[in-house]
Amino acid sequence: MIRLLAWGAAGFAxxxxxxxxxxxxxxxLLARSERxxxxxxxxxxxxxxxxxxxxxxxxxxxxxEDAQALAPVLLRLGRNLRGVSRERIATFFERHRLVDQxxxxxxxxxxxxxxxxxxxxxxxxxxxxxxALSKALDDADRDVRSAAARSLGLLxxxxxxxxxxxxxVTRQIPRSVGGQALLAIGSAALPGLxxxxxxxxxxxxxxxxxxxxxxxxxxxxxxxxxxxRDTSAEVRAKAARALGRLGAEEGAxxxxxxxDDRIVFVRAAAAHALAAVGDPAAVPKLIRVARDDQxxxxxxxxxxxxxxxxxAVRDAAADTSAGIHLQEASDxxxxxx
Amino acid sequence: xxxxLQALALMALAYYALVNGVYLLFTAIAWRxxxxxxxxxxxxxxxxxxxxxxxxxxxxxxxxxxxxxxxVESVRSLLRLRYPELEIVVVNDGSTDGTIERLCEAFDLxxxxxxxxxxxxxxxxxxxxxxxxxxxxxxVDKENGGKADSLNCxxxxxxxxxxxxxxxxxxxxxxxxxxxxxxxLDDPELVAATGGIVRIANGCTIEHGRVTAVGLPASKLGxxxxxxxxxxxxxxxxxxxxxxxxxxxxxxxxxxxxxxVEAVGGWATDTVGEDVELVVRLHRYLRDRDEDxxxxxxxxxxxxxxxxxDLVQLSRQRRRWQRGLVExxxxxxxxxxxxxxxxxxxxxxxxxxxxxxxGPVIQLVGYPFVIAAFALGAVSFPFLLAFLVMxxxxxxxxxxxxxxxxxxxFRRHSSNRDVARLLLFAVLENIGYRQLNDFxxxxxxxxxxxxxxxxxxxxxxxxxxxxxxxxx
Numbered sequence: 001m002i003r004l005l006a007w008g009a010a011g012f013a014x015x016x017x018x019x020x021x022x023x024x025x026x027x028x029l030l031a032r033s034e035r036x037x038x039x040x041x042x043x044x045x046x047x048x049x050x051x052x053x054x055x056x057x058x059x060x061x062x063x064x065e066d067a068q069a070l071a072p073v074l075l076r077l078g079r080n081l082r083g084v085s086r087e088r089i090a091t092f093f094e095r096h097r098l099v100d101q102x103x104x105x106x107x108x109x110x111x112x113x114x115x116x117x118x119x120x121x122x123x124x125x126x127x128x129x130x131x132a133l134s135k136a137l138d139d140a141d142r143d144v145r146s147a148a149a150r151s152l153g154l155l156x157x158x159x160x161x162x163x164x165x166x167x168x169v170t171r172q173i174p175r176s177v178g179g180q181a182l183l184a185i186g187s188a189a190l191p192g193l194x195x196x197x198x199x200x201x202x203x204x205x206x207x208x209x210x211x212x213x214x215x216x217x218x219x220x221x222x223x224x225x226x227x228x229r230d231t232s233a234e235v236r237a238k239a240a241r242a243l244g245r246l247g248a249e250e251g252a253x254x255x256x257x258x259x260d261d262r263i264v265f266v267r268a269a270a271a272h273a274l275a276a277v278g279d280p281a282a283v284p285k286l287i288r289v290a291r292d293d294q295x296x297x298x299x300x301x302x303x304x305x306x307x308x309x310x311x312a313v314r315d316a317a318a319d320t321s322a323g324i325h326l327q328e329a330s331d332x333x334x335x336x337x
Numbered sequence: 338x339x340x341x342l343q344a345l346a347l348m349a350l351a352y353y354a355l356v357n358g359v360y361l362l363f364t365a366i367a368w369r370x371x372x373x374x375x376x377x378x379x380x381x382x383x384x385x386x387x388x389x390x391x392x393x394x395x396x397x398x399x400x401x402x403x404x405x406x407x408x409v410e411s412v413r414s415l416l417r418l419r420y421p422e423l424e425i426v427v428v429n430d431g432s433t434d435g436t437i438e439r440l441c442e443a444f445d446l447x448x449x450x451x452x453x454x455x456x457x458x459x460x461x462x463x464x465x466x467x468x469x470x471x472x473x474x475x476x477v478d479k480e481n482g483g484k485a486d487s488l489n490c491x492x493x494x495x496x497x498x499x500x501x502x503x504x505x506x507x508x509x510x511x512x513x514x515x516x517x518x519x520x521x522l523d524d525p526e527l528v529a530a531t532g533g534i535v536r537i538a539n540g541c542t543i544e545h546g547r548v549t550a551v552g553l554p555a556s557k558l559g560x561x562x563x564x565x566x567x568x569x570x571x572x573x574x575x576x577x578x579x580x581x582x583x584x585x586x587x588x589x590x591x592x593x594x595x596x597x598v599e600a601v602g603g604w605a606t607d608t609v610g611e612d613v614e615l616v617v618r619l620h621r622y623l624r625d626r627d628e629d630x631x632x633x634x635x636x637x638x639x640x641x642x643x644x645x646x647d648l649v650q651l652s653r654q655r656r657r658w659q660r661g662l663v664e665x666x667x668x669x670x671x672x673x674x675x676x677x678x679x680x681x682x683x684x685x686x687x688x689x690x691x692x693x694x695x696g697p698v699i700q701l702v703g704y705p706f707v708i709a710a711f712a713l714g715a716v717s718f719p720f721l722l723a724f725l726v727m728x729x730x731x732x733x734x735x736x737x738x739x740x741x742x743x744x745x746x747f748r749r750h751s752s753n754r755d756v757a758r759l760l761l762f763a764v765l766e767n768i769g770y771r772q773l774n775d776f777x778x779x780x781x782x783x784x785x786x787x788x789x790x791x792x793x794x795x796x797x798x799x800x801x802x803x804x805x806x807x808x809x
Contacts, residue, residue, distance in 0.1 A: 005726075008731075016734040030748075183389070324451075328449060
């Protein structure tokens with residue numbers, strides 16, 4: 001037994017000692033590579049910025065090794081760029097054949113490598129990756145599918161819209177990721193989304209309506225007004241919010257009617273939308289809801305009324321039976337300006 | 338007699354093997370979890386959630402009792418958070434110092450009437466304030482009812498579907514909320530709550546409510562706690578989260594679905610461990626309804642907090658934590674060993690009962706037994722020596738592993754000198770500090786037996802002052 005304990009102690013001591021050595025060596029190596037990275041970045045950053053500013057800066061004639069060094073700097077800068085600069089980055093990656101490697105990595109056996117590759121392809125901005133990324137939407141790993149959807153969004157891959165929407169509603173990718181991808185595609189995603197407003201599945205309808213509200217225009221008001229009468233409360237609430245975002249003045253009457261919806265969060269959404277639409281005709285009803293309704297709807301109605309007609313809210317709040325929501329909205333008028 | 342002592346010695350050995358086997362297992366699980374998480378950061382696109390209109394809004398709840406020293410810096414750090422839509426609700430829990438006055442001066446507060454839900458009963462509210470400078474900031478002033486009561490009041494005041502509970506002495510890094518909300522963005526229907534890592538701010542350089550340089554506390558006690566927090570968060574919580582049985586989300590930084598908090602009745606006001614109790618209650622509530630859910634720990638969002646640096650304050654804190662654990666385990670004893678609750682009932686609750694709760698008793702009672710066994714010749718000196726050396730080295734290895742996890746993943750300490758110091762303290766904490774903790778935890782059990790239920794005051798210096806008081 002003593003021998004066993006002694007062996008155990010020796011083993012733990014060796015493992016501890018080894019860990020400390022590994023930590024020390026790793027720290028030194030990382031510090032060295034960080035110094036090199038910073039030195040190289042300070043040299044490459046001006047080149048990258050000149051390149052993005054439409055001056056070649058010698059980028060065309062870079063050796064393969066230098067191009068490899070410049071790539072991460074461009075990737076990082078390109079993440080927040082759109083338009084010509086982004087196209088220039090895509091050309092750089094295509095010209096130096098730097099897109100091929102991540103496309104090959106999409107077939108790696110390791111999910112994290114596939115996901116990282118799918119993610120970087122979006123930052124590279126090369127449309128040549130769209131086919132591979134669309135295929136990656138069928139990957140077995142959720143992170144890979146998510147990274148592919150995000151990249152397809154950044155690449156503006158309109159053909160991928162139905163597939164991305166399907167991936168969202170079947171929960172193959174998170175709704176936030178799919179939604180963001182469709183928002184990145186922009187108005188080109190609208191035709192596909194409009195078709196889904198009448199899908200049989202309520203969750204799909206709600207998702208489509210929400211995104212139409214974020215991407216759409218006045219021509220969408222009519223469809224959205226129809227969704228205010230949807231059988232699903234979730235869809236009705238999203239439609240109300242969407243109409244508010246689009247500032248659908250001609251929908252005000254329907255939104256006022258939605259303040260009588262039987263579901264409280266639909267009534268609250270209608271009040272929020274009316275605040276955005278700003279129709280003074282809604283104020284009396286909003287004040288009534290603020291006075292009598294359940295908490296969330298009453299709070300939203302009071303805020304909406306205060307935004308549309310501060311004087312009416314101040315007058316209503318002066319009444320002792322006004323209720324706390326109108327009083328709060330009135331008191332906050334100087335705060336919200 | 339000798340046989341009895343030998344049997345007891347064997348039992349102690351078996352217990353020791355069990356405890357450390359579990360720790361080793363968790364270290365392995367945590368390594369796997371953190372490695373995976375570190376890789377995922379490369380393609381998580383968390384920063385993009387900042388500009389997304391689909392990111393759900395969050396109400397931050399900040400309970401404050403006599404926090405005049407640090408409340409302004411804490412609120413400033415929250416106002417700087419990168420998050421698309423949030424509100425900050427400070428709940429003044431009947432402070433007797435100048436907490437409200439400091440807030441009014443710093444943020445130009447004006448009195449307003451405020452609508453509060455009546456979902457959870459709380460101590461009476463005296464008034465409310467809104468900031469003219471920051472429309473997203475409001476303050477609710479209520480009579481003293483404790484931290485849990487303040488959080489419940491915050492839930493009643495919250496506008497948004499998620500509530501984030503923060504300690505008044507804590508400071509969040511700018512992206513902390515985005516990181517901790519990431520699992521919710523990915524799976525809003527499944528994720529019920531998430532918690533983030535808490536780190537010790539003592540010794541760090543803090544400017545305008547932001548940690549600008551990570552340092553170590555000047556005191557030995559503070560540095561021990563830095564190593565201890567690595568073990569607790571990077572090993573313990575990552576491990577439990579990976580197996581889906583996370584029982585603790587730190588009261589300093591946790592994000593919860595508001596409707597669920599309301600459904601279970603809010604934070605319990607009759608325990609000093611309201612953070613752990615709420616998480617256990619959420620587990621229980623959801624499992625009783627056979628709902629699919631996840632409660633997750635996210636290791637990279639950082640919440641900085643002030644650690645006690647004197648023995649009296651630290652012992653109070655540790656005794657309070659242990660009392661909270663006792664109260665929670667007792668209240669939810671039906672979970673222990675109950676297969677209906679899966680790994681939670683079969684592994685997590687028994688672990689906390691046998692290792693975290695009874696561990697100090699077994700270990701501290703074990704010392705006199707070992708001495709007696711040695712004195713009576715039941716255990717030989719070479720055996721005793723070999724056992725003690727092995728136990729010490731294993732403890733050191735576990736502490737170093739936690740530090741290595743930090744170094745291989747987040748590397749927040751840039752100074753080599755700091756890391757060398759942490760390594761030294763990872764060794765030293767096994768000689769005295771851990772035993773001291775066991776002693777406090779044993780005292781907490783006695784407190785419980787005596788019916789002691791007070792929180793105890795924590796003397797705050799205020800985080801903005803932490804570096805200036807350093808002596809390094």
